[in-house]
Amino acid sequence: AQSVTQPDIHITVSEGASLELRCNYSYGATPYLFWYVQSPGQGLQLLLKYFSGDTLVQGIKGFEAEFKRSQSSFNLRKPSVHWSDAAEYFCAVGLNAGKSTFGDGTTLTVKP
Amino acid sequence: DVKVTQSSRYLVKRTGEKVFLECVQDMDHENMFWYRQDPGLGLRLIYFSYDVKMKEKGDIPEGYSVSREKKERFSLILESASTNQTSMYLCATLLESGTGGRGYTFGSGTRLTVV
Numbered sequence: 497a498q499s500v501t502q503p504d505i506h507i508t509v510s511e512g513a514s515l516e517l518r519c520n521y522s523y524g525a526t527p528y529l530f531w532y533v534q535s536p537g538q539g540l541q542l543l544l545k546y547f548s549g550d551t552l553v554q555g556i557k558g559f560e561a562e563f564k565r566s567q568s569s570f571n572l573r574k575p576s577v578h579w580s581d582a583a584e585y586f587c588a589v590g591l592n593a594g595k596s597t598f599g600d601g602t603t604l605t606v607k608p
Numbered sequence: 609d610v611k612v613t614q615s616s617r618y619l620v621k622r623t624g625e626k627v628f629l630e631c632v633q634d635m636d637h638e639n640m641f642w643y644r645q646d647p648g649l650g651l652r653l654i655y656f657s658y659d660v661k662m663k664e665k666g667d668i669p670e671g672y673s674v675s676r677e678k679k680e681r682f683s684l685i686l687e688s689a690s691t692n693q694t695s696m697y698l699c700a701t702l703l704e705s706g707t708g709g710r711g712y713t714f715g716s717g718t719r720l721t722v723v
Contacts, residue, residue, distance in 0.1 A: 528711075530711050532711075532712075537617075537719075538717065539612075539714035539715050540698065540700075540714045542711040542712065542713075586650065586651065594656070594658070595641075595656065596653075598650040600650040
């Protein structure tokens with residue numbers, strides 16, 4: 497069965513600083529990989545996704561993620577964080593049939 | 609854009625009550641999912657449905673059932689609510705099986721408190 501690990505429960509960065517959120521997955525083949533963002537009290541919004549092709553994928557809100565097969569990782573990055581990026585971020589592994597497995601989430605706090 | 613609407617943002621129910629959580633989508637998505645979200649546990653799949661009148665158990669179906677009588681509506685039922693079912697419930701949709709790479713569209717969630 498697939499699994500997702502987000503090693504960092506909580507990360508704090510200063511506004512304008514760069515950000516990297518880590519995600520490691522376990523799956524027998526190359527899965528679909530996703531990052532979602534959840535603002536307080538809201539549902540999740542898809543930031544970006546990867547299945548094949550270029551291992552560096554661009555998403556909404558200036559985010560990008562890099563798939564590294566050798567490390568089973570799919571880390572999320574942003575060069576310059578804005579205060580509005582404060583939220584909870586979830587990495588997920590998906591199957592073509594539709595089911596997804598989510599990590600436990602990383603809460604991002606942005607300091608002014 | 610697909611819109612996924614969960615009828616209640618907040619619900620407070622008593623132990624033992626039968627609780628219905630409703631999810632409606634306004635596009636022709638075949639697949640619908642119910643997850644619960646708890647701090648430190650991420651999202652856990654309760655039930656999902658690939659078609660009308662069709663349902664499959666997820667990872668934590670105990671204490672729950674579902675109904676899908678129409679394509680656009682997927683209901684989660686707590687047969688006899690208990691305090692350990694206090695949680696955020698999230699509905700999600702997917703166009704169809706075989707499009708899993710597109711990712712989910714989520715509703716805004718229903719925060720259920722059982723007292």
